[in-house]
Amino acid sequence: MSVADLEFRLPDDVDAVHDPDGGDVIVSRRGSRTPPQVLSSDAWALLELFREPRTLAGAVLAHCTSTGQDPVATLEAAFPVLVALTRSELLVGAGTDAAASLVARHAVGEHVGPATLVARIRVLRDSELWDAVLEDGAPAVVKVVDDPTSGPELFRREVTALRRLHGGPVPDLVWSEPRSTGGALVLSFVDGDPVDLAALDARGSRDLADAVRLVLATLDAYAAVHATGVLHGDVHPGNVLADEHGRVTLIDFGIADIADAGLGPAPRTGGGEQLDPAAARALRRGVPVPQLDVAAEVYSLAALAFRILTGAAYLDLDLERDDALLAIARSLPRPFSDVGRSPWPTVEAVLARGLAKHPGDRPATVADLRDELARAAGPLPAGATDSATGDTAGAALVRDSDVDGLAWADADEVTAAVRADALQAVAVDTGSVEAHDLALLWGARAAHYRAGERLHAEG
Amino acid sequence: MPNPAGERLARLSRVATIRAAALTGRLGPEPQGSSDLAALLYRAGGCAPSRGIDARWPQLVLRRAERPVRAALSGHTRSATAAWMSWTRTDADTSELVHKIYVSPSVGALAEALTTTFAVAIDLGVPAWKVGADVAGIHRADKIVLYLPTGEAADRAASILAVALNHIEPQGVPFTGQVGDTGIVSRGIDHDGTSWRALVCRSLADALVAGGAVAGPTAPPMDVADLAYERLVGLGFDVTTWWPLQPPTPQPPTPTPQPMTTGANR
Numbered sequence: 001m002s003v004a005d006l007e008f009r010l011p012d013d014v015d016a017v018h019d020p021d022g023g024d025v026i027v028s029r030r031g032s033r034t035p036p037q038v039l040s041s042d043a044w045a046l047l048e049l050f051r052e053p054r055t056l057a058g059a060v061l062a063h064c065t066s067t068g069q070d071p072v073a074t075l076e077a078a079f080p081v082l083v084a085l086t087r088s089e090l091l092v093g094a095g096t097d098a099a100a101s102l103v104a105r106h107a108v109g110e111h112v113g114p115a116t117l118v119a120r121i122r123v124l125r126d127s128e129l130w131d132a133v134l135e136d137g138a139p140a141v142v143k144v145v146d147d148p149t150s151g152p153e154l155f156r157r158e159v160t161a162l163r164r165l166h167g168g169p170v171p172d173l174v175w176s177e178p179r180s181t182g183g184a185l186v187l188s189f190v191d192g193d194p195v196d197l198a199a200l201d202a203r204g205s206r207d208l209a210d211a212v213r214l215v216l217a218t219l220d221a222y223a224a225v226h227a228t229g230v231l232h233g234d235v236h237p238g239n240v241l242a243d244e245h246g247r248v249t250l251i252d253f254g255i256a257d258i259a260d261a262g263l264g265p266a267p268r269t270g271g272g273e274q275l276d277p278a279a280a281r282a283l284r285r286g287v288p289v290p291q292l293d294v295a296a297e298v299y300s301l302a303a304l305a306f307r308i309l310t311g312a313a314y315l316d317l318d319l320e321r322d323d324a325l326l327a328i329a330r331s332l333p334r335p336f337s338d339v340g341r342s343p344w345p346t347v348e349a350v351l352a353r354g355l356a357k358h359p360g361d362r363p364a365t366v367a368d369l370r371d372e373l374a375r376a377a378g379p380l381p382a383g384a385t386d387s388a389t390g391d392t393a394g395a396a397l398v399r400d401s402d403v404d405g406l407a408w409a410d411a412d413e414v415t416a417a418v419r420a421d422a423l424q425a426v427a428v429d430t431g432s433v434e435a436h437d438l439a440l441l442w443g444a445r446a447a448h449y450r451a452g453e454r455l456h457a458e459g
Numbered sequence: 460m461p462n463p464a465g466e467r468l469a470r471l472s473r474v475a476t477i478r479a480a481a482l483t484g485r486l487g488p489e490p491q492g493s494s495d496l497a498a499l500l501y502r503a504g505g506c507a508p509s510r511g512i513d514a515r516w517p518q519l520v521l522r523r524a525e526r527p528v529r530a531a532l533s534g535h536t537r538s539a540t541a542a543w544m545s546w547t548r549t550d551a552d553t554s555e556l557v558h559k560i561y562v563s564p565s566v567g568a569l570a571e572a573l574t575t576t577f578a579v580a581i582d583l584g585v586p587a588w589k590v591g592a593d594v595a596g597i598h599r600a601d602k603i604v605l606y607l608p609t610g611e612a613a614d615r616a617a618s619i620l621a622v623a624l625n626h627i628e629p630q631g632v633p634f635t636g637q638v639g640d641t642g643i644v645s646r647g648i649d650h651d652g653t654s655w656r657a658l659v660c661r662s663l664a665d666a667l668v669a670g671g672a673v674a675g676p677t678a679p680p681m682d683v684a685d686l687a688y689e690r691l692v693g694l695g696f697d698v699t700t701w702w703p704l705q706p707p708t709p710q711p712p713t714p715t716p717q718p719m720t721t722g723a724n725r
Contacts, residue, residue, distance in 0.1 A: 108533055119529040131529055191526075197519045202567040203509045204516030204594070311513050340511070403481035403680050427507035431566060433600075433630060436506045441478050444499050448482065448491055 004057060007094040008082075010050040013101040014090055027090055031102035031124045034088045042067075043081050053094035056082055089125075105144055106130065112142045113175035115186045126151065132186065139189035140174060144182070145254070150267070151182025154254035158185065160261050161230050161253035168228070169221035170250050190249045192241030196307045203431060206311055210246070212377045215305045217248040219370035222301055225250060226294065226366055229259030233266050233292045235274045235300035237307060257292045265291045271321065273313045273328075274300035277357045280328035295359035298369055302354025302362075305373065309347070312339035314355060330357070346376035394426035394435070401438045413449035416442050467642035472633040472701055473684070475503035476663065480683035483671025491671075497664035501656060504600030504633045506566060517597045521590060524573035531581045544592040551586035556606035557649040558613035559703075561635050562620060563600050564643055565628040572627050572643070576603055579623055583616050600632040601656065613646060620644045634659040636702035648703040655703055659696065666690040 013030040018041075025044040028036035039047065045067075049059045060078055064071040085091040092098040104123045109116065115132035122129045126147040132140045145155045155178060162173040162185075172188035192198070195218055199211035218240050225232060232239070233255045241249045257266035268279055268289040275283075276296040282289045290296075306314040314333040317324045333355045337343050350372045356362045363369040400407055401423060411419065420442035427435035479499050482491045521544055525532060535546045547553060564572035573590065580588055588605040591597045605620075607613040621639025629643035634656055636646040647655030670686030671678070688698040697704055 108530075119533055121529070193519060193523070197513065197515060200513055200516050200519070202570065204513055204520075204566075205509045205511040206513065311511075403478055408481065424507065428510055431506050431509060433504060433506045437475065437478070437503050439507075440499055440502055441482070444482060444491075444495060448495070 004055060007053040007055055008050055008091050009053045009094045009099055010047055011092055011099055011101060016044060029090055032089060033124060037088055037090060046078060047085065050091060104128065105146060112184050113177060113186045115140045115142050117142060141187045141189055143185045143187060146181045148181045155183035157256050157258065157263060157266065158253045160258050160263065161256040164228050164230060164258065165225060168224050169248055190241050190251065192243045192249060194237040195240040195242045195248065196237040196311065198242035199308060208380050211309050213246050214242055215308050216370060216374055217246055219301060219366055221248045221250055223367040223370060231257040231292050231297050233257055234269060235297065235304055236272060237304065268292060273317055274303045275328055276300060277329045280325040284322060284325045294365060295362055298354055298362045298366055301366060301369060302351050306333060306351050310336055310339045310341045342381045344381040347373065350376045394430060397422055397426055398435050398438060413446055417446035420446055466637045468631050468633060468635060468637040468645055469700055471504060471631055475500055475633050476684045477680045480667050480680035483667055483683050484676050493664045493668045496667055497660045500660040500663055504631055506598050508594050508598055512594055514594055517592055517594060520570050520573060521592065523570060524577045528577050528581050539592060542591065542593055542596050543589045545589040547587040553587060555608040556587055558607045558610050559647040559649065559655060560605040560613055560617045560620065561601050561632040561645045561647060562603035562643065563630045563632045565630045566598060568627045569597060572624055575623050576620065579620050580605060585616060600630055617644050617646055634701050636700055646703055662691060662694060663687060
């Protein structure tokens with residue numbers, strides 16, 4: 001049977017959100033690891049026809065009948081989109097396993113090994129994560145790997161790595177059970193947030209001193225892991241959890257490379273901002289990605305350090321996949337100032353070495369990268385803290401701006417607008433409700449002048 | 460400006476009213492429109508995000524609040540819009556949930572206040588609540604709203620929350636009825652699908668425009684505010700405490716001053 005004869009359908013668990021500002025529709029599938037896709041409203045209208053099983057050509061013909069578009073031109077334009085949607089599993093073969101809606105494999109109260117499931121954390125098409133409790137009342141996490149293709153190897157690598165790293169900066173492996181499509185693991189509970197977010201203060205701004213501590217703690221954790229012959233292979237903020245005391249735990253070792261374990265080379269990730277240049281070049285060329293090594297992991301960790309310190313990626317990767325891979329392969333990291341942070345030349349220089357395109361130009365080990373960064377961090381750069389401090393001039397401005405003051409009595413359009421801006425700056429710096437309300441008031445006054453003058457000019 | 464007597468939220472409300480009243484004077488070629496005043500009143504009590512705020516922070520704070528009570532939340536539906544995250548008990552009849560409790564901590568105290576609020580809401584079986592889920596949402600005054608089916612249940616829950624949150628720095632929601640000492644907890648009630656604050660702000664804005672017309676362009680803002688309050692009293696509002704009386708005589712339905720939500724699950 002050729003592709004032309006195959007019937008496809010839109011799975012029932014696909015969600016669509018219409019962008020109110022434009023004609024775009026954001027489409028995602030529940031439990032899928034594929035990021036949400038942005039479609040034009042026309043493409044979404046075509047995709048919706050697959051609520052009933054149809055061939056690709058049949059759907060295009062039906063779409064053209066209702067819209068009056070030319071079928072041949074539409075098929076040419078739509079075909080690449082439809083193929084891309086099949087890769088994202090937003091369009092699947094009718095009657096196949098992929099068409100089935102996601103159902104949790106377990107339920108609250110069930111036992112998995114020594115653990116009782118308490119609450120669902122996440123259910124994906126290839127895995128599940130549950131809050132659980134052990135017989136002695138200790139909190140735990142149950143992870144279920146369930147993917148016929150890659151599940152058994154992911155499970156084997158994770159178990160092997162966690163056993164080797166027992167007592168290190170990883171969860172304790174309490175129990176495990178292999179299954180035909182992967183397996184189940186009971187892990188000690190890790191309380192923490194993604195490491196790049198753990199550096200945010202009580203108002204959601206980055207605390208640079210905390211960020212530096214978290215970078216160093218992260219690199220210490222990775223140095224300890226590397227010392228046992230394990231390379232993580234999946235470096236990103238969500239796999240580095242930091243608790244409120246700044247302690248770091250590494251999770252997800254399913255694609256770890258483990259020396260002398262008889263597991264062979266580990267599979268590599270297919271993208272992401274922590275991808276190293278050699279892997280990016282191979283992915284662009286469609287050739288096998290080189291085996292993970294320390295230099296590649298140093299690169300990934302330098303990229304992660306950049307994100308922890310700035311809240312942004314070291315490159316602007318908001319691009320089509322091929323362009324993003326090309327940027328990773330070729331482009332130099334952007335300066336901190338490009339992402340709204342204070343320049344920090346000493347630290348930026350070390351990160352640039354970690355992010356060198358040539359592996360030989362990078363620090364030789366994670367420990368070396370850590371030590372260089374610790375030396376370079378020294379005193380924090382001027383203006384580094386986002387946190388507000390008391391400001392006398394700002395307080396005086398707020399005090400003088402109320403409606404019983406001289407400023408209110410004497411203001412004209414220009415002074416009202418200037419004062420609104422100044423008050424808004426104070427509001428941003430201090431978080432003051434008073435400054436916020438007065439900025440709105442003066443802004444309304446300035447806008448009122450402008451609107452009135454426009455009316456008079458028109459009238 | 461003299462500090463009017465009264466509880467904290469009553470004072471915030473009075474100050475916001477006088478400031479809006481000042482816009483009814485002759486400041487430009489045309490009189491100030493009622494809808495602009497209503498928008499100003501509605502946004503009063505908010506604050507501005509800090510310069511370096513991370514846009515993912517509100518979601519992080521929500522996840523932290525959920526974490527200790529994840530098991531207890533299994534009987535709730537969690538729904539999200541761009542601006543709000545909502546939790547609704549699966550057995551709740553949302554059409555009945557018009558009695559509101561506002562919880563308004565300062566942004567710096569949001570994480571602690573959320574954890575306590577979630578715990579109390581679950582403990583008391585509160586049917587639904589919502590929290591601002593983006594940067595703008597957590598800087599509003601009314602960043603956390605709980606919904607209950609009766610005034611008695613809402614009063615009781617509000618009193619318990621006020622005690623539990625008494626030590627936390629408040630932001631405070633103007634034009635809502637203060638519960639407890641600090642103003643971190645207050646009450647409102649929706650009318651015919653219109654939120655309490657939208658109703659109050661629209662009615663007050665109309666009254667300010669009318670008061671300004673009566674008092675004249677050079678009248679002191681406080682006089683215009685007093686005239687407006689007289690009108691609102693006539694409509695059934697308590698302009699001293701802003702306690703949500705049921706029902707005040709609302710103005711005919713008019714468009715809300717800015718997009719806002721009026722339901723627990725919207």
